[in-house]
Every structure is written in C-alpha cells, then in structure tokens.
Amino acid sequence: MPAALSISNLTKTYASGLHALKSVDLEIRKGEIFALLGPNGAGKTTLISTVCGIVTPSAGRICVDGHDAVREFRACRTKIGLVPQELSTDTFETVWATVSFSRELFGRPANPAFLEKLLRDLSLWERRKDRIMTLSGGMKRRVMIAKALSHEPQLLFLDEPTAGVDVELRRDMWGLVRGLRDSGVTIILTTHYIDEAEEMADRIGVISRGELILVEDKHALMKQLGKKQLTLHLQQPLMHTPAGLSEWRLALAAGGTELHFSFDASEERNGIPALLRRMDELGIGYKDLNTRQSSLEDIFVSLVSQRGQLRP
Amino acid sequence: MNVPGFNRRGAWAIYKFEMARFRRTLLQSVVTPVITTSLYFVVFGSAIGSRISEVGGVAYGAFIVPGLMMLALFTESLSNASFGIYFPKFTGTIYELLSAPVSVLEIVLGYVGAAASKSVILGVIILATASIFVPIRILHPALMAAYLLLIACSFSLLGFIIGIWANSFEQLQFIPMLVLTPLTFLGGAFYSIDMLPGVWRTVTLFNPVVYLINGFRWTFYGASDIGVGASLSMTLGFFALCLVVVGVTFRTGYRLKN
Numbered sequence: 001m002p003a004a005l006s007i008s009n010l011t012k013t014y015a016s017g018l019h020a021l022k023s024v025d026l027e028i029r030k031g032e033i034f035a036l037l038g039p040n041g042a043g044k045t046t047l048i049s050t051v052c053g054i055v056t057p058s059a060g061r062i063c064v065d066g067h068d069a070v071r072e073f074r075a076c077r078t079k080i081g082l083v084p085q086e087l088s089t090d091t092f093e094t095v096w097a098t099v100s101f102s103r104e105l106f107g108r109p110a111n112p113a114f115l116e117k118l119l120r121d122l123s124l125w126e127r128r129k130d131r132i133m134t135l136s137g138g139m140k141r142r143v144m145i146a147k148a149l150s151h152e153p154q155l156l157f158l159d160e161p162t163a164g165v166d167v168e169l170r171r172d173m174w175g176l177v178r179g180l181r182d183s184g185v186t187i188i189l190t191t192h193y194i195d196e197a198e199e200m201a202d203r204i205g206v207i208s209r210g211e212l213i214l215v216e217d218k219h220a221l222m223k224q225l226g227k228k229q230l231t232l233h234l235q236q237p238l239m240h241t242p243a244g245l246s247e248w249r250l251a252l253a254a255g256g257t258e259l260h261f262s263f264d265a266s267e268e269r270n271g272i273p274a275l276l277r278r279m280d281e282l283g284i285g286y287k288d289l290n291t292r293q294s295s296l297e298d299i300f301v302s303l304v305s306q307r308g309q310l311r312p
Numbered sequence: 313m314n315v316p317g318f319n320r321r322g323a324w325a326i327y328k329f330e331m332a333r334f335r336r337t338l339l340q341s342v343v344t345p346v347i348t349t350s351l352y353f354v355v356f357g358s359a360i361g362s363r364i365s366e367v368g369g370v371a372y373g374a375f376i377v378p379g380l381m382m383l384a385l386f387t388e389s390l391s392n393a394s395f396g397i398y399f400p401k402f403t404g405t406i407y408e409l410l411s412a413p414v415s416v417l418e419i420v421l422g423y424v425g426a427a428a429s430k431s432v433i434l435g436v437i438i439l440a441t442a443s444i445f446v447p448i449r450i451l452h453p454a455l456m457a458a459y460l461l462l463i464a465c466s467f468s469l470l471g472f473i474i475g476i477w478a479n480s481f482e483q484l485q486f487i488p489m490l491v492l493t494p495l496t497f498l499g500g501a502f503y504s505i506d507m508l509p510g511v512w513r514t515v516t517l518f519n520p521v522v523y524l525i526n527g528f529r530w531t532f533y534g535a536s537d538i539g540v541g542a543s544l545s546m547t548l549g550f551f552a553l554c555l556v557v558v559g560v561t562f563r564t565g566y567r568l569k570n
Contacts (some may be wrong), residue, residue: 052411075315077413088404104325105412
C-alpha cells in the first residue's frame with residue numbers, strides 16, 4: 001500500500017533567496033493524523049503549499065497515494081483538500097454556491113445529499129442561502145473547511161485550523177477531524193497549540209528554519225514534554241541548596257530567592273508534598289509557589305539550539 | 313478512481329461562477345453600455361453626422377455602429393476578464409484554483425469563455441440599441457458573428473493576461489485607459505482613415521485596432537479601408553499571440569505561483 005503522502009528531498013528557495021525548505025523527507029501513513037509544529041516562518045505553510053500545487057518546489061519529489069504530484073497532478077489534487085491559514089472566501093457568494101463550486105472545480109459530479117450532510121455537520125445548513133460576507137469569522141472558517149471537504153478528499157491539510165477560533169469551534173473542529181479520521185481520511189495539520197497536537201495527533205513533526213528536525217510518535221514526544229517545574233519564591237534568600245533537601249533535584253535561581261524543582265508530571269508521586277513538609281521542618285519559608293509545564297516553545301528552543309550546537 | 317485528462321466539470325464550474333458574477337451586476341452591466349451607446353449616437357451621429365452625410369456610401373450613423381460595438385467589446389472584454397482573475401488574486405481565493413485538478417486549459421476556458429460570452433451578449437445589446445437609431449444592414453451575418461466571437465475571445469485573453477500581470481487596481485486600469493482607449497479612438501471607430509491626410513493615414517496603419525475595426529465593418533457593409541484578408545490575419549495573429557503569452561505565463565507560474 002503506497003503512503004498517503006511521500007516527500008523526498010523537497011527543497012524550496014524563493015526568488016528573494018529565502019531557503020524555506022531544505023531537503024525535507026517525510027512519509028505520511030494512510031489514516032493517521034500528523035501534526036506539523038514549528039515557530040512562525042519555519043516552513044510549515046510552504047511545505048503544505050508545495051504539496052497542494054500553490055508553490056512550485058525548487059527540487060524534490062512529492063507523491064500522493066503513489067501518484068507523482070507533477071506528472072499526475074490531476075490524480076494527486078483530486079485526492080487533496082486544503083484549508084489554508086488565511087480566511088479567503090468569495091464574499092459575494094452564498095454558502096451553498098461556494099461549496100457546490102468547490103466540488104465541481106475538483107471534477108466531482110453534483111451530490112446535493114452529500115453537501116447537505118457536510119453543511120449540517122459543520123452547522124452551516126441554516127446559513128446555506130446567506131452570502132458569506134454576512135457570516136462571522138468562525139462561520140467563514142467553517143465554510144472554508146466545507147469547501148475543502150466538498151470533493152471528498154483522502155488527504156486533508158489543515159493549516160492552523162484553530163488560530164483565532166473560539167473554544168466551541170475548536171472543540172467542533174477536533175470532533176470533525178476525529179470523525180474524518182474514522183472514515184479513513186489522512187490528516188496533516190499545523191498548529192501552535194500543544195494541547196491540540198496532544199489531543200489530536202498520532203505523530204508529530206517539528207520543523208525549524210526549513211528543516212524537519214524531528215518526526216516522532218506523539219507518546220514519545222509527550223514524555224519529553226512531561227517535564228514540569230515547581231518554583232518556590234523564598235522569604236529569605238539562600239546561598240546554597242540546604243543539605244536536608246538533597247534527595248530532590250533542586251536549583252537556586254534569581255540570586256537565591258527562588259528554588260526550582262524539576263519533576264516528571266507523569267509520575268504519580270512527584271515528591272512535592274514531601275518537599276514542602278521537609279522545608280517546613282527546616283524552617284525555610286516561602287511566599288508563593290507555582291508550577292509550570294515545559295511548553296512546546298521550550299521544546300522548540302531546546303531542539304533548535306541542540307541542532308545549532310551540532311553544526312557550528 | 314479514474315481521473316480524466318480534462319476536467320470538464322472544473323472548467324464549467326469556473327464559467328458558471330463568472331457568469332453568476334455577471335448576473336449579480338446585470339443592471340449595471342447592461343444599462344451602462346446602452347446609455348453609453350445612445351450618448352455616442354447623440355454626439356457623433358447627430359452632431360457630426362449632420363456635417364458628414366455619408367462615408368463610402370454608408371450613412372454616417374450606420375457607419376459608426378461597427379466601431380461602437382468594437383469599442384464596447386474591447387473595454388468590456390478587457391475589464392471583465394482582467395477583473396475576473398485579478399479579484400481572486402486580490403482576495404486570496406486563488407489558492408483554491410491553484411490547488412484544484414485543473415490545468416491552464418480549464419482555467420482559461422472558464423475565465424476567458426465567460427468574459428467573451430458577456431462581451432458578445434453586450435455587443436448584441438448594443439447592436440439592438442443602435443438599430444433603434446439607424447437602419448442597419450449586415451451583409452455577412454455569419455462572418456459578423458464569427459468576427460464578434462474572435463474579437464471577444466482575443467480581448468478577453470488580453471484582459472486575462474492583464475489581470476494576472478496586475479498587482480494593483482491601478483495597474484488593472486493602466487492598459488485599458490492609457491493604451492486601448494486612444495488606439496480605439498484613433499483606430500477609425502468614428503471615421504474612415506481615408507479622411508485623414510496622407511502622413512497620418514500611414515501612421516494609422518501601424519495601429520492594430522484599425523485592422524480589427526475595419527474587418528468588422530466589412531462584415532456589415534462589404535467595404536472597408538483595409539483589405540479583409542489583412543484584417544483577418546491581424547486579428548488571428550493577435551489571438552494567437554495572446555494564447556502564447558497565457559501558455560508561457562502558466563508554465564513559469566509568473567505572478568501566480570512562487
């Protein structure tokens with residue numbers, strides 16, 4: 001069985017000289033949800049755009065379900081649905097007209113029953129006769145998803161689907177994506193939100209400065225993300241970590257006024273209650289405390305800086 | 313799933329989409345050219361026509377009808393086709409077109425076909441309006457229709473090229489306003505180039521619009537300033553040139569893709 005998407009040596013250099021993609025290799029399995037993470041300008045959208053035919057790659061090969069994206073572009077693109085990041089809609093058209101247009105544009109015969117179900121699933125059915133300009137931003141986002149799904153694609157790209165979207169739509173979107181996956185659609189999404197990747201993805205890829213620096217199973221990556229840190233704001237600054245607290249991994253910071261304790265969030269007994277009790281016994285007072293989970297950004301930074309050290 | 317080599321539904325979808333845009337603005341699309349044509353008749357037909365009774369055996373009022381139709385055809389084809397492809401570029405909805413299983417063939421058929429259809433409809437409306445003012449005879453109706461179609465397609469193609477090339481609404485207006493309008497007015501839409509002094513007559517022969525207008529006028533009255541063969545080859549050459557430019561544009565992705 002061919003991969004849903006197979007990318008090899010994909011390179012894109014824009015006319016401005018910007019190396020947006022540097023020899024990217026990626027294989028997407030059929031039926032999986034793949035989350036592509038990376039800071040702004042990392043090349044996420046360029047990667048999606050080259051696969052969808054919006055950007056011409058400088059080098060490399062793209063295959064969709066075994067079809068070459070250049071020689072068999074019709075077969076490829078018929079299988080692909082794209083929801084871009086920007087809200088671009090035909091403002092003067094009605095919801096029904098624009099979704100019907102998309103289906104036909106992709107060469108599919110009219111199927112009002114399918115489109116009705118699609119619009120109902122996206123809570124757009126009641127608004128089908130309204131012009132798009134009268135819809136809210138969230139509704140427009142739904143219209144763009146409906147357009148992308150109108151031709152029943154097997155591979156769906158969602159470029160930052162939940163950026164600037166309210167909680168309700170976000171939850172709807174997650175439900176929709178899961179439903180699509182259950183019906184056999186392969187999904188590639190880009191996101192900034194770690195909880196989204198955690199909630200949705202089977203595998204996660206991290207892209208930075210045009211390079212795919214990591215592709216990992218979600219659970220393996222979440223282990224790395226599982227690190228948490230407890231910060232205690234001390235009443236009296238300490239010169240060094242007290243000997244009585246040596247069984248915890250502690251570090252002093254902010255001139256001895258803060259005590260940092262790193263622990264694994266997935267461990268059931270993280271040692272915090274015992275630590276606080278011991279501090280009480282030792283008479284080390286604290287004004288405030290907070291815990292922080294290492295964010296995706298921390299992971300990016302550490303991954304990118306590791307990368308930087310490897311190649312001077 | 314079997315994917316055909318030509319996406320018939322895709323081309324048809326684009327065509328219908330563009331025609332729907334035309335229907336939404338039906339009133340201004342139809343009323344404007346009718347009023348403009350009537351104005352031309354009042355100004356040129358009555359004011360000048362009272363001084364020039366006949367041109368080459370044809371009443372002046374009737375003489376300017378083909379020129380008026382051409383003028384409307386040029387401007388409408390250009391503005392419709394250029395706006396049709398420029399607007400999705402401007403709003404960003406072009407992403408869908410670029411990611412769809414359509415080649416340059418379907419895109420051009422859809423956009424240019426729709427723009428040309430609108431122009432032909434308008435040409436017919438203008439002809440009908442004109443016939444209220446002056447009696448019109450058409451010597452070669454089939455050829456006239458063919459010429460109308462060819463010019464509409466050529467200028468819609470040119471408009472399509474301008475729409476792809478333009479990066480702003482100003483650029484969209486640039487060629488129609490600064491190039492085409494003067495060439496049309498100097499191209500014998502309202503007079504026979506035989507009326508010009510010798511030197512200017514020669515200069516005029518470098519204006520391609522002269523050939524288009526005269527060829528079209530020939531289909532009406534069987535007489536023109538320039539041989540119909542030269543007119544037709546000029547028109548076909550122009551059409552072919554536009555086709556080549558469109559082909560090259562898409563091959564290189566110029567201003568559509570990075």
